[in-house]
Amino acid sequence: xxxxxxxxxxxxxxxxxxxxxxxxxxxxxxxxxxxxxxxxxxxxxxxxxxxxxxxxxxxxxxxxxxxxxxxxxxxxxxxxxxxxxxxxxxxxxxxxxxxxxxxxxxxxxxxxxxxxxxxxxxxxxxxxxxxxxxxxxxxxxxxxxxxxxxxxxxxxxxxxxxxxxxxxxxxxxxxxxxxxxxxxxxxxxxxxxxxxxxxxxxxxxxxxxxxxxxxxxxxxxxxxxxxxxxxxxxxxxxxxxxxxxxxxxxxxxxxxxxxxxxxxxxxxxxxxxxxxxxxxxxxxxxxxxxxxxxxxxxxxxxxxxxxxxxxxxxxxxxxxxxxxxxxxxxxxxxxxxxxxxxxxxxxxxxxxxxxxxxxxxxxxxxxxxxxxxxxxxxxxxxxxxxxxxxxxxxxxxxxxxxxxxxxxxxxxxxxxxxxxxxxxxxxxxxxxxxxxxxxxxxxxxxxxxxxxxxxxxxxxxxxxxxxxxxxxxxxxxxxxxxxxxxxxxxxxxxxxxxxxxxxxxxxxxxxxxxxxxxxxxxxxxxxxxxxxxxxxxxxxxxxxxxxxxxxxxxxxxxxxxxxxxxxxxxxxxxxxxxxxxxxxxxxxxxxxxxxxxxxxxxxxxxxxxxxxxxxxxxxxxxxxxxxxxxxxxxxxxxxxxxxxxxxxxxxxxxxxxxxxx
Numbered sequence: 001x002x003x004x005x006x007x008x009x010x011x012x013x014x015x016x017x018x019x020x021x022x023x024x025x026x027x028x029x030x031x032x033x034x035x036x037x038x039x040x041x042x043x044x045x046x047x048x049x050x051x052x053x054x055x056x057x058x059x060x061x062x063x064x065x066x067x068x069x070x071x072x073x074x075x076x077x078x079x080x081x082x083x084x085x086x087x088x089x090x091x092x093x094x095x096x097x098x099x100x101x102x103x104x105x106x107x108x109x110x111x112x113x114x115x116x117x118x119x120x121x122x123x124x125x126x127x128x129x130x131x132x133x134x135x136x137x138x139x140x141x142x143x144x145x146x147x148x149x150x151x152x153x154x155x156x157x158x159x160x161x162x163x164x165x166x167x168x169x170x171x172x173x174x175x176x177x178x179x180x181x182x183x184x185x186x187x188x189x190x191x192x193x194x195x196x197x198x199x200x201x202x203x204x205x206x207x208x209x210x211x212x213x214x215x216x217x218x219x220x221x222x223x224x225x226x227x228x229x230x231x232x233x234x235x236x237x238x239x240x241x242x243x244x245x246x247x248x249x250x251x252x253x254x255x256x257x258x259x260x261x262x263x264x265x266x267x268x269x270x271x272x273x274x275x276x277x278x279x280x281x282x283x284x285x286x287x288x289x290x291x292x293x294x295x296x297x298x299x300x301x302x303x304x305x306x307x308x309x310x311x312x313x314x315x316x317x318x319x320x321x322x323x324x325x326x327x328x329x330x331x332x333x334x335x336x337x338x339x340x341x342x343x344x345x346x347x348x349x350x351x352x353x354x355x356x357x358x359x360x361x362x363x364x365x366x367x368x369x370x371x372x373x374x375x376x377x378x379x380x381x382x383x384x385x386x387x388x389x390x391x392x393x394x395x396x397x398x399x400x401x402x403x404x405x406x407x408x409x410x411x412x413x414x415x416x417x418x419x420x421x422x423x424x425x426x427x428x429x430x431x432x433x434x435x436x437x438x439x440x441x442x443x444x445x446x447x448x449x450x451x452x453x454x455x456x457x458x459x460x461x462x463x464x465x466x467x468x469x470x471x472x473x474x475x476x477x478x479x480x481x482x483x484x485x486x487x488x489x490x491x492x493x494x495x496x497x498x499x500x501x502x503x504x505x506x507x508x509x510x511x512x513x514x515x516x517x518x519x520x521x522x523x524x525x526x527x528x529x530x531x532x533x534x535x536x537x538x539x540x541x542x543x544x545x546x547x548x549x550x551x552x553x554x555x556x557x558x559x560x561x562x563x564x565x566x567x568x569x570x571x572x573x574x575x576x577x578x579x580x581x582x583x584x585x586x587x588x589x590x591x592x593x594x595x596x597x598x599x600x601x602x603x604x605x606x607x608x609x610x611x612x613x614x615x616x617x618x619x620x621x622x623x624x625x626x627x628x629x630x631x632x633x634x635x636x637x638x639x640x641x642x643x644x645x646x647x648x649x650x651x652x653x654x655x656x657x658x659x660x661x
Contacts (some may be wrong), residue, residue, distance in 0.1 A: 034103060108139075384449075411510035
């Protein structure tokens with residue numbers, strides 16, 4: 001079974017403070033002696049405090065001591081999906097046996113057991129079977145077992161018989177230690193006192209701390225020099241305001257050590273004794289090669305694979321020409337099947353229980369099944385080719401956002417993941433999103449780029465067609481996930497749940513995510529806290545209203561794309577007019593161009609003043625245009641109706657700017 005342990009989440013990277021010391025100590029004890037203490041161990045905490053980190057660290061610690069230990073990390077949703085796939089394939093017993101044979105089971109997001117009686121019963125069976133066999137169970141949840149709605153009393157007793165412990169929010173000293181360790185890991189050289197200033201903000205989870213550190217890193221990159229303490233505080237003022245605006249952010253933290261109940265004595269494993277007896281008999285009575293083949297049959301059949309090929313070797317009285325080669329070939333085919341099964345579970349989980357995946361003589365059939373599943377999936381929506389990063393104009397007001405976008409495009413998954421861009425409509429957030437997507441696609445990555453509304457509509461269609469696993473697999477195929485206007489997911493619980501699962505999948509595998517929102521996070525309601533903390537754990541940047549310099553440069557670029565020669569004063573006059581968005585600034589340019597077209601003259605500074613200020617170039621009085629039919633003569637002859645006019649842009653850059661959202 002695939003462990004799926006995050007390679008960077010180990011005890012060495014876990015900063016211990018007063019709020020998490022008990023949980024970390026218990027986790028270390030379990031990692032060093034799985035099955036011997038605190039079984040099961042139940043860890044609960046608010047999102048972002050390190051539950052998943054501790055689960056993964058336990059797995060790494062156990063494997064370092066015993067590399068042969070069977071370890072599995074999975075979320076409750078993975079547990080449920082695997083169960084449904086096994087039941088559909090008629091392999092419920094094999095499913096249960098697979099978990100009961102584990103040495104260490106790490107189960108995350110257990111709060112999803114609420115009101116799921118069937119899965120509670122199945123988990124109860126797994127817990128009992130693992131305790132009997134000496135296996136260790138570690139569970140994590142965002143709430144204590146007693147707060148999980150409609151949780152089976154039998155599970156409550158099992159959890160209470162081990163150890164239930166919480167992880168509290170980090171105090172000031174712990175926040176400083178975390179920030180220093182993360183800054184050192186990234187090679188950040190911050191001025192003395194800057195990290196301490198960040199730690200003064202009472203952030204209640206580690207993801208928010210990393211978001212603050214990302215903010216400082218991006219600001220220093222934009223400034224090209226280290227920030228002072230005062231500048232750091234000013235840069236983090238928005239985060240401090242967000243924390244101050246929260247209501248009910250305090251989470252009760254009551255770590256309770258459950259009374260260690262008597263664990264039922266391990267029953268004699270009759271099947272294991274039977275296998276050992278057979279292996280001993282084979283070793284004593286038959287040749288060496290037959291012993292190795294018999295042991296291989298016992299091993300692979302115990303893991304659920306068909307061993308007909310090996311059994312035929314034993315049935316044949318003659319010595320095979322190359323028994324070691326036959327065993328090696330069989331092991332190779334099993335390894336191929338295991339890899340195909342892993343790929344198929346990602347692409348089409350509903351097919352993961354196919355019988356071909358358990359038969360080493362049908363490797364080609366299993367490979368064909370995987371290929372058909374891949375062909376049946378539509379590729380994720382790509383970014384629009386009209387928006388490119390190179391078309392973005394940088395100014396002091398938007399420098400942080402633009403440089404952060406370029407950093408993400410240059411090093412996807414390693415810096416600012418996720419990147420969340422906040423901006424009002426018409427200020428370029430969609431341009432930045434698609435620009436990053438096109439840069440990642442040019443680097444050879446598969447990019448899924450979609451608006452939040454389309455994301456919801458596709459999910460609804462998948463639910464209607466009973467094809468949610470295929471819908472998930474479609475998005476999981478991507479190397480980068482980009483969602484525009486994520487604020488539109490507010491109050492859509494199922495869509496948020498699916499985004500949460502995708503977020504974890506992409507984050508755990510180091511794949512880049514970029515989101516945009518038209519509502520600042522501090523004002524965003526109707527969004528699950530666990531999603532908000534994940535957004536805040538990356539880098540949150542704002543695209544402000546275009547300043548005068550940026551409006552002038554936009555006007556200059558747009559005019560240069562339309563005209564052979566531009567009046568030097570014209571861009572400055574247009575840029576000096578206030579605009580609430582880039583779209584409005586481009587509208588000002590269009591007004592001047594349309595007026596020049598209507599008059600049959602070349603756009604000029606004087607014409608711009610007349611159009612924008614209502615002043616004529618001659619006497620200072622407003623020129624009153626006579627009422628006309630709307631049909632104006634062309635310089636080259638013919639007529640043109642302003643009401644039916646379709647503007648044509650001669651080149652791509654001009655069109656790109658016009659479509660800026």
